[in-house]
Amino acid sequence: MSQLANYISDKRQQKPILSMTHVVYGYPTVKDSLDWMATLLEAGADFIEVQFPFSDPVADGPTIVAACHGALHNQKPSVEECLTDIGKLARDFPESRIVLMSYLNPMYHFGLEKLVKRCAEENILGLILPDLPYEQAGDLRTYCDAHGIDPVWLVTPVTPKDRLAFLAKEARGFLYCVARSGVTGNSNHNGEKQQSLDEYLAEINSHANAPMGVGFGIREKAHVDAITGKADVAIVGSALLDAYNKGGKEEGLKLFNSLFD
Template sequence: MTRIATTWERLRAAGRRALILYLTVGFPERDSALELVPRLLAAGADMIELGVPFSDPLAEGPTIQAATQRALANGITVRACIETVRTLRAQGIAAPLLLMGYLNPMLRYGVERFCQDAQAAGVDGLIFPDLPPEESGELQAACDRHGLDLIQFVAPTSTPERIAHVTEHASGFIYCVSVTGVTGARATLPPDLPDFLARVRRRTQTPLAVGFGISRPEHARNVAAIADGVIVGSALIDQIARGGDVEGFVRELRAAIDDVTTPPPA
């Protein structure tokens, strides 16, 4: 059983939801992830998405774009991201670690080589926002060969056919985009989010994790009532960028999520 599956099993047994945090590798400094990841996990995170910097991150809003540019200026490459995971594992980090990035750097690295090196370093899953599910066959096969979960996306605009395809091939969890737009902190969550998740839930028992726009503890609490996991990225990067109380922010998110004790809708 993979680390991701084991984590979901543990959370379900405890009646809890997952808190999944996104962190750009190389931000704010080249080796910051080596210090930040243990702090985030100690404060209550269950899984960490490690962002692989790319010059044209089309799904990202201003916050993560700025973090990505800083990371690129710090000399971060695909290889550096893989080595970051290797070092974190050597430090004793046992939680699921996922690489989230864009196709072009991975394709230049080589699909098979990328998956092989990622698995050897201790990566558990991959997330590529610009990979259409219907075109993911080559990468899915490589992930299967190397024991990696390939996380697929659905959005409020996803057709029934797209949702059916994703739920049929999903592993690890399904990334449910809460809004039609790019990443970034928002004041409110869309009112149709419960209906969107219900459409996906009817087709699968794979855990559903919601991301994009979740920036406040009350957002996390509301999402936890209808999903299996809560993903926070831009709001965390904002905290890091301004030197805020990162652990305090994560503990507030964790407490809000843990306020929800009933199972998510079946």
């Protein structure tokens, strides 16, 4: 079992569901983003999903797109700087875990083998590249195998069942289960949709060889409650960033606590 899967398994003995929060590195500044990550870790976040900004984040909705554009315009952060900074966080908060999320373009430009090696050096144990299909990730998977890093694959409610079963079986650290079709940020958790979500998660669970994280559209405690017992990790991104944009760390922390207390 991978380091991430072991971590999730151990923590799940203590909690009904774990928390993963999403932060865009460099937004609104590098210092501010790192301070916000540290605040969340101090508050007990089990995971931080750190997004290295990209100009065309195709899986993301308006809130995260705007943050990526703001980070690139204001800071022009480098991948190396990002890895070094979040590696320090990983050392400062050994009870939590950090995974890196971005898109293929900036990571390929940095160098995939170098990226995975640096992730291992900085104790960043997972790598999420939503625009890199499994079939085109042979080199990345080889590098990850060599350095003990988990590439995290995504499935959605419209993933064909045979492919969903394949990706669920191939998952190692955790499988990222997108809760609904579309980009990050919106939520469609009415009764009919929730029944569909329950069936979808049950289908994944019947094939999964790794823990399950659920994200996209988780904005309130009822959404976390709806997946508790059906998944291992609740992933909160746009809602947390909306709260941060509205009232800074205080407002963001208020939402985090309301979701996971």
